[in-house]
Amino acid sequence: MATAFYSHPDCLLHEMGPGHPECPERLQAIEDQLIASRIESFLQREQAPLADVAEIARVHTRAHIDYVQRQAPGEGHTWLDPDTAMNPHTWQAALRAAGAAVAATDAVIEGRYENAFCSIRPPGHHAEPARAMGFCFFNNVAIAARHALEVHALARVAIVDFDVHHGNGTEAAFAGDERVLMCSFFQHPFYPFSGAENQAANMVNLPLPARTNGTAVREAIDMIWLPRLDAFKPEMIFVSAGFDAHREDDLGNMGLVENDYAWITEQIRQIAERHARGRIVSCLEGGYNLSALGRSVVAHLRALAGI
Structure with missing residues (x-):
């Protein structure tokens, strides 16, 4: 089965002013490299639909959703x-980003694709149930994972977050939920200054010092993430794919x-093949x-x- 590639032109229209690092050019840079690498023929393009408010409300409070909608300026x-x-x-754009994650989840669970990547913005993993922050408005991966649990009745899902920043919003959504295992590494101490203490039992956080290289990251993943993921036996894996x-x-x-990103992804894929019928949905987070x-x-x- 092919790998799906979800995106939408609306994700290019969101921008936060000149010089802001989370810019539309990020998605254009990905498109340029797809052409240069000649891998596009191995991907199946899909347009991201708009998420329903009810889908977002599985993670975020109605008050937060209403607040974000009210804050949208006319200019x-x-x-x-x-x-x-x-x-x-x-x-x-935020509805398209969340909608891509949900649609990719449906497509992978229904067997149309083995896995999917969502080239979307705004990103999501800092968005808490009742707060937007850190370039994020709605938590795309958390919305997709909750959709898999509550709509498709999966019993166990894993979330892997390899962004340089801790996914505080995802942790806030799932801490203590035994249906979810979240594995992450992140630079520490660093924004958003969370994740290193008082971890819930279903959180596998690896705070790493600045200047940690790929060899050390691979060793930590091999020793700590992979045994926990194998023991958990997820039925699907979601990836907060930050490249910063x-x-x-x-x-x-x-x-x-x-x-290093190829190696990490291959380890995730092997876990998915052993336990989750290969099912992975990955969503773009950072990378500037x-x-x-x-x-x-x-x-x-x-x-x-697999190419």
């Missing part, structure tokens, strides 16, 4: 926190390269050096598609 920008702004197109731990990315200070982002996504996609 210019509205700032929800010092890093996170809306323009007139943000609401639509790359050594060329100025928003972090870690030392990963493309081969445009060249490194595009190359890293290609490495991730090669591993997902």
